[in-house]
Amino acid sequence: MFVIVTAGMRLRKSYELQGNVRLSPVTRTPPRESPYHHACASYLWSVTLSERSRRFAVKLLGTRPRHLKSEFGSAHCFDTPRNDYTVHWLTSSAFATVALTLVSASVFAAPLGGTQWQITITDLGVFPGNLGSQGFAINDTGKIVGTSSAGVGSYTVQWINGLISAIPVYSRSGSSIPKDMNDQGEIAGTLVISSLMNQGIYWDAQNNPFPLEGLPSVSGSQVVAHGINVGGHIVGRAQEGSPNFAGHAVIWNKATFETDLGFMDGGSYSEGYGINDAGDVVGAAGIANGSLHAFVWKNGQFTDLATWGGGLTSASVAYAINNNGVIVGKRANVATRWANGAFQALPMPAGVSAFTAAVDVNDAGDIIATGSKGYPLEVGVLWRNGEPIDLGTLPGGNISRAARINEAGEIVGEAKAADGFFHAVKWTVTRASPPCAGDLNGSGTVDAADLAMLLGGWGGANPTLDLNHDGVVNAADLATVLSAWGACF
Template identity: 30%
Template sequence: MQSACKLISDTNYIRRALIVFTLLAAVATQPAAGQSFVIKDLGALPGGDYSNALGINERGQVVGYSITAGGNTHATLFENGVVTDLGTLPGGSSSSAAAVNNRGQVVGYSSTARGNQHAFLFEHGVMTDLGTLPGGSFSAAAGINERGQVAGYSSNLRGYVHASLFENGVVTDLGTLPGGDESEALGINNRGQVVGYSSTASGYAHAFLFDHGVMTDLGTLPGQNFSHAQAINDRGQVVGVSSTSSGYVHAFLFERGVMTDLGTLPGRNYSNAFGIDNRGQVVGESDAGTSPYSPHAFLFAHGVMTDLGTLPGDNFSEAVGITGRGQIAGNATSHAILWTREK
C-alpha cells in the first residue's frame, strides 16, 4: 500500500506544484484546438491569482478552490461568471470543495479550529462539519449523489484511513480489501455504489467497487499491481488509472467485469481518467511523461481519445468532470476552466 499510494500522492503533488508555479501566458475564451468546444477561464477569488476545479454538476455549477487575497485556500463555487467563496468550518483557515450534486449541495474538506481537517457539506449558505469515524481526527469528502449520500474517507481510532460513507449524521466505515489496512472512497453514483482504492495483502493499492455492503477488488490492467478508481456513473461504469506493462500508468474503463486500457493521446505515455458521464464519455489528462510536465485534457468517446487543447499560450490542461450536456470542467496552469460545446 505504501508504494502504490505514494505513487499517486507524489504524482498529484508534483502536478499541483507545477500548476501553481507555472505562469499562465494568456487568459481568454477561445475554441478548443480542432474541437467544437469553447474554453472559458473561470477566474479566481478577488485578490487571488490561482483557482482549481474539482467537480461539476448538470446545472453547470463548478466547484473547487481558489487562493484568497490573504493567501489562504478556500472552497469555491464558479457559476455564471461569478466566483463565490464558500468559506471554512468555524475557526478554520483553509478549505477545498470536491463535488457538487444537482441540488447544489457541495462537499469537500476544511480545517477546523483545532487544526484538524474534516469533511463538510455546504448547502443554503451554511457549511456543516460531517465529522469523522469514531476516535478519528481527520476526514474528507470526495463525492455526493442526488440522495445526499457522501463518499470520502476518515481516520479511525487506530489512526488508519478508511473509505467512509457520510449519511444522516452517521459516518460508516466501508472497510478495506482483504489484507489491506487503508482505503479511500473517491466517487459515488445515484445507486449508492462507491469507488476508490484500498491497500491489499500484497502491499499495493487496487481499485474497488463497494456495493450492497461488499467491497470488490476491480483488479488492474493485465499483469500489473496498481490501480485507483476515481469516478462511477449511474450505469456502473468505473474509470481511473492503472499501472501498465510499459512502466507507465494509463486511464482505464471498467465495465461488466473487464478493465480496458483507454490508451493515451498520440505521442504520449501517461493518462489518467477523472470523470465519466452517463453516456460513457470519459475525461482526464494525458502526458508524454517527460519534463517539463505538460499534459493536455482529453475526451474519450466512441473509442477515440481527443485532445481538448489549452488556453492560448498555455501548455497545460486537465479535465476533471463532464455533464450530460457535454460541459467539461477542468484546469489550466493557474485557473479553473470550462469547455462548452459550440452550438
C-alpha cells in the same frame, strides 16, 4: 494557439479558433513557407497557412492589423476599439476563420478516430484581487465550485452564470477544497489544515458548511471527502486513532456518519473516491500482501477490480463510477475503464503519455483525465465515443488539468494563463457540423454505423447524438438520420 489537421484525418472546409489572448509585439516576420504563407508583419497578428507533406496549419502571431492579398488567397484584418479581431482566409485547399475574443478559445480538432470536435475553453477568472483559481466540480445546472487564491490563503468560490462569488467555509484555519457537487448544489469537500490534518465538509444547498462526523468512538478522527451523489450521500475516508491510524472508506448521509465499508481481502486500508446515485462506491483498498487494488463496493460487498479481465496486477485505483456501472481510474498507472467484468486501457491523443489516471465519467460514457506531454507540460483529455481528444490549453499557457464532467459533457479544471498563474476553466466539446445531417461518425455516408451509434445512446443526453439539441436522443434525432440515409454530397 495552434491547430494541425494531419494526413489521414478528415479535413473540413472550415474551422475556427477563438481565444482570450494577451497580444505582444512581434519583432520579426516568421520564415516564409511557400507557397501558402502570408503574415501581417509587425502588426497585431499574422496567419500562416502552410502545405507541407499534406499538413495544414494555422498560427496566430503579431501585433497590429493590416490588409493583405495574394494569388493564393486573401487575408482581411479588422481593427475595432473592442480589441476584437477577425481574419478570413481563402485558398484552393481550405477556409479558416480566426477570431480573437476576451473570454474563450475555441478550436476544431480531429482525434485518432477522424471525428472533428469544436473545443471551447473558457477562462473563469479569479476572485477580485486574487491571482489564481481552480475549478473542482460542475453540476447539471451549470454551477461550478472551486477555489481562488491571492498567494497566501484562498477563498472557496462558486461561478453561477459566469459570475464568481465566495461561499462560506467551516473554518479559516486552512483551505476548504470543494471536490464534488450534486444537482441540488450540495457539496462535498475537505478543509485542509496541514498535510496531516484534514476535516471533511458538507455544504448544504444554501452553501452552509458542516463538518463530517468521524469514525464512532474515535477521538480526533481525520476525515477526507471525495464524492457526493444525488441523495447527498458522501464518500471518502475516516481515520482511526492510535495506535493503528488506519484509513476506512466511509459513507456519510450529508454530514452524518452512516457506513464504515471496512477492509478488503485481509487488508488494513480503504478509501472511497466515487459514488453513483444507487450508492455503489469505488475506490482503492490495501489487500493482505500490501498491494493497492481498485474496488467497487455494492450491496455491502467488495469486488476487487484487479480480478476483472485476467488476474491480479500492480497497483490500481478507481476514482469514479457512473449510473450505468462504468468505472474509471488507473491500472498499472495507465488510464483505465472497467465495465461488465473487463477492463480497457484507454487510448491517448497523439503526444500524450498513457501513464495517468482517468478521474471522472458521466452517464453518456464521456471520460476525462489529465495527461503528460513531457514534464512539465500537461493537458486535459476527454474520451467521447471511445475517441481521445486533447482539450488544449489557454492562449499563452502550456498546462491544463481536467477535474470533473457533468451530464452535458461540460468539463471544469484549471489551466495556466498567459500571466503565469493557473485559472479555473470550463471546456465545452461539441461535434463540428458533419458533412451532412445524420453522419455521426464523419464517414461521408449515413448508414448502419450511424444508426447503431444513435440507438446506443437512446434516451441519453450525449451532445454528439442529440442532432436537434433538445437535450435528449430520441425519435426526432432518428428521423434526421433516416431522412439523410446514403452518401453525403
